Amino acid sequence: MRLRARPRGDRSVDDALDVAVADMVRRTGAAIGGIYLIEEPAGLLRLVTMCGLPVDFSMPWQRLPLSAPVPVADAIEEDRLVWVGSQDEMARRYPRAAAALPYPFALAAAPLRGVRRRWGGVVLLWPADHPIRPTPRERHHITASVRRLARLLDDSPSLPALPERPRLVPVDSPRPAAQTALAAVDYLDRLPEGALALDLEGRVTFMSATAARLLGRDADRLLGTRPWQSLPWLDDLRYEERYRLAVISRAPVSFSALRPPDQWLAFHLHPDASGISVRITAEEEEKAVAAGGHAEPAPTTPGRLYQLVHLAAALTEAVTTQDLVALMADQVLPAFGAQGMVLSVAEAGRLRIAGHHGYPAEVVERLDALPLGTGVTPAGEVLATGVPAFFGSPAELARSYPRAPRMSGKQAWAFLPLVISGRPVGCCILSYERPHTFTADERAVLTPLAGLLAQALDRAHLYDTQHHLVHQLQQALLPRSLPTLPGLGLAVRYLPAGHGIDVGGDFYDLLRLDDTHAAAVIGDVEGHSMAAAALMGQVRTAIHAHATAGAAPEQVIARTNRLLTDLAPDLLVTCLYVHLDLAGQDLTLAGAGHVPPLLRPAPGRAHALHLDPGPPLGVDADARYPVTRAPLPAGAVLALYTDGLVERPGTDVDRATAALTEHLAHADADDLERLVDSLVHQAWPAGGHTDDLAVLLLRTGHA
Numbered sequence: 001m002r003l004r005a006r007p008r009g010d011r012s013v014d015d016a017l018d019v020a021v022a023d024m025v026r027r028t029g030a031a032i033g034g035i036y037l038i039e040e041p042a043g044l045l046r047l048v049t050m051c052g053l054p055v056d057f058s059m060p061w062q063r064l065p066l067s068a069p070v071p072v073a074d075a076i077e078e079d080r081l082v083w084v085g086s087q088d089e090m091a092r093r094y095p096r097a098a099a100a101l102p103y104p105f106a107l108a109a110a111p112l113r114g115v116r117r118r119w120g121g122v123v124l125l126w127p128a129d130h131p132i133r134p135t136p137r138e139r140h141h142i143t144a145s146v147r148r149l150a151r152l153l154d155d156s157p158s159l160p161a162l163p164e165r166p167r168l169v170p171v172d173s174p175r176p177a178a179q180t181a182l183a184a185v186d187y188l189d190r191l192p193e194g195a196l197a198l199d200l201e202g203r204v205t206f207m208s209a210t211a212a213r214l215l216g217r218d219a220d221r222l223l224g225t226r227p228w229q230s231l232p233w234l235d236d237l238r239y240e241e242r243y244r245l246a247v248i249s250r251a252p253v254s255f256s257a258l259r260p261p262d263q264w265l266a267f268h269l270h271p272d273a274s275g276i277s278v279r280i281t282a283e284e285e286e287k288a289v290a291a292g293g294h295a296e297p298a299p300t301t302p303g304r305l306y307q308l309v310h311l312a313a314a315l316t317e318a319v320t321t322q323d324l325v326a327l328m329a330d331q332v333l334p335a336f337g338a339q340g341m342v343l344s345v346a347e348a349g350r351l352r353i354a355g356h357h358g359y360p361a362e363v364v365e366r367l368d369a370l371p372l373g374t375g376v377t378p379a380g381e382v383l384a385t386g387v388p389a390f391f392g393s394p395a396e397l398a399r400s401y402p403r404a405p406r407m408s409g410k411q412a413w414a415f416l417p418l419v420i421s422g423r424p425v426g427c428c429i430l431s432y433e434r435p436h437t438f439t440a441d442e443r444a445v446l447t448p449l450a451g452l453l454a455q456a457l458d459r460a461h462l463y464d465t466q467h468h469l470v471h472q473l474q475q476a477l478l479p480r481s482l483p484t485l486p487g488l489g490l491a492v493r494y495l496p497a498g499h500g501i502d503v504g505g506d507f508y509d510l511l512r513l514d515d516t517h518a519a520a521v522i523g524d525v526e527g528h529s530m531a532a533a534a535l536m537g538q539v540r541t542a543i544h545a546h547a548t549a550g551a552a553p554e555q556v557i558a559r560t561n562r563l564l565t566d567l568a569p570d571l572l573v574t575c576l577y578v579h580l581d582l583a584g585q586d587l588t589l590a591g592a593g594h595v596p597p598l599l600r601p602a603p604g605r606a607h608a609l610h611l612d613p614g615p616p617l618g619v620d621a622d623a624r625y626p627v628t629r630a631p632l633p634a635g636a637v638l639a640l641y642t643d644g645l646v647e648r649p650g651t652d653v654d655r656a657t658a659a660l661t662e663h664l665a666h667a668d669a670d671d672l673e674r675l676v677d678s679l680v681h682q683a684w685p686a687g688g689h690t691d692d693l694a695v696l697l698l699r700t701g702h703a
Helices: 012-028 055-061 071-078 087-093 095-100 136-155 178-190 209-215 237-249 285-290 305-315 321-336 361-367 379-385 394-398 404-408 440-477 530-548 553-567 653-666 672-683
Strands: 032-039 044-051 063-065 082-084 106-113 118-126 194-198 204-207 253-259 263-271 276-283 340-347 350-357 389-391 412-420 423-432 488-495 505-512 517-525 573-581 586-592 598-602 605-608 627-631 637-641 693-700
Touching: 012 032, 012 044, 012 118, 012 136, 032 106, 044 055, 044 071, 044 118, 055 237, 055 321, 063 071, 063 321, 071 082, 071 106, 071 118, 082 087, 087 095, 106 136, 118 136, 194 209, 204 209, 209 263, 209 276, 237 253, 237 263, 237 276, 305 321, 305 440, 321 340, 321 350, 321 423, 321 440, 340 440, 350 361, 350 379, 350 423, 361 404, 379 412, 379 423, 394 404, 412 440, 423 440, 488 505, 488 672, 505 530, 505 693, 517 530, 517 637, 517 693, 530 553, 530 573, 553 573, 553 586, 573 637, 598 653, 605 653, 637 672, 653 672, 672 693
Parallel strands: none
Antiparallel strands: 032 044, 032 118, 044 063, 082 106, 106 118, 194 204, 194 276, 253 263, 263 276, 340 350, 340 423, 389 412, 412 423, 488 693, 505 517, 517 573, 573 586, 586 627, 598 605, 598 637, 637 693
16 A cells, blocks of 8 residues: 545545654654655655644655665664664764754654564654653653554555645644733833844744834734845855754743944844744843854855755765665755756766656757767766856757757756766756746855765765676676475575675675585674675685595585685685585584574474584684584475564674574465565565675475
């Protein structure tokens, strides 16, 4: 079941979610709350409704990959409450999130798990003065609120919507009677200091006569506007930053600003769930500067700089070119309202398309490998000059490049040169399906973003090249196919790690010794490198040579060990060698520090074969490797695997092995290909394994 758009007018579940998130914030005592739903099949988290925070503040977090390094993704993946009690803890555990949200607060993230599916997760924020740890009462309220939300989603007759922007839900607060309000206004006007009220979006909802006088602007010209947009002398990121700090941390904030020509004003912000009360007083220059004012505030561009920080942190995590393309489609395009993207690499005087989004295949084919100097599109010119080009409409682009608008069918374009230290790397094109006016704000952020993209693309391209070379080496060293033996079924899986060089030293093999005897081998060379892959090939070759020469299992391992000791590779190698006597229905095993295999002698029963293993290969030239014998009845399934299958961060290996054994005991073993996939899924249900893993399944003929 996938979340998808619904017909207009069907808002019952959306309204219920809106009410539920406000109720959750009230019950838990949080200042800010939001609900994320999983968007399938894209594997994204979509922020659908929130309260206590302006929607624009959530821009970096409105769409997140399920694998993103943020608390809500971890809560969903690990099916537990994630608590981050302080800004310092956020910086240690989630540095990318802390960089884009550098404010003091406490945070809780919890999974929304229904009866039959994972719906998503919730996020709650408390003010900066909240204790480092949650109280038992808070934990109870969080858990109860999450259960109510999950039950609401389970019981809903329709699916919730996934809006482009999250819905903002107010937290109800009592309002004074009209007579009391008028008395309050009279009281404030009599005070020598100004009073100003902002809503959580930063708009002025009330100001006293004294505040209007101090700010030098009539109230009717400021009401409904944001001060840093209506008052040029407050149009500085440092002042908007103070407002953001107050909204997110819910802590009082003060700063000083110079109202031209020479009047210093002190602003004291007092936030709560409904808005911010601002007290304004006049100050002397010396006192204001000492308190953090600036005699000559330099105008800076507010707003999207926070988005740039978030994107910069995200770009550092893109490993491959495809990672970079996916990240741009998920985060860069929505951030700037674009619908299409083409990422090209400069190679041999041409722009080769490395990735794209929002373009049909025939258009990509037409744009791929265009010479840099054709003048058909602005890509070559912007790459030569290093200056971005922005075109808000087809007519604007056609004035300089008549053929370009017809080539893509888009209506507006941003051509960003990707250059590193004067060296052209490639070009990124963001495109729009409707004419688009590029504001100075957007241009100011897209220009430095191009430099970050250039660095990320260069790293990703280098990684892809290295990965291709190492992957070719590994494929050459692993067996292209395994032999078939009468009465012996088999299935094998090798999955490289999700990060790093993406190749390592896990290996496997099956050797046919004669019609009724075979040898199965599995092993693991530590590390992920060319050296690990090369050593893996040497070990596999040595075992193959000794086994086919007729050596006993303990001799095969001992002789391979002596070879590695002579080579002194400085890398540990674990290995398991299994001699199968199909006619005699028994096993002989010799291990060198490797995880024990699993044996399923009959349906419903499985156990680990506990060995008396010797040390890893290459450690001690004189090491002895004792053998273990076990029966191998007809229809039995033997599972050999490397430690990447059961070693999962934050999970006990013994528990993981026990769960794997239980799954093997009761799984359907008629289809070994399906069984091996189910074992991998059992160990890593969400994928994303952090180490190489290899699994070799063998099943003897049925009785």
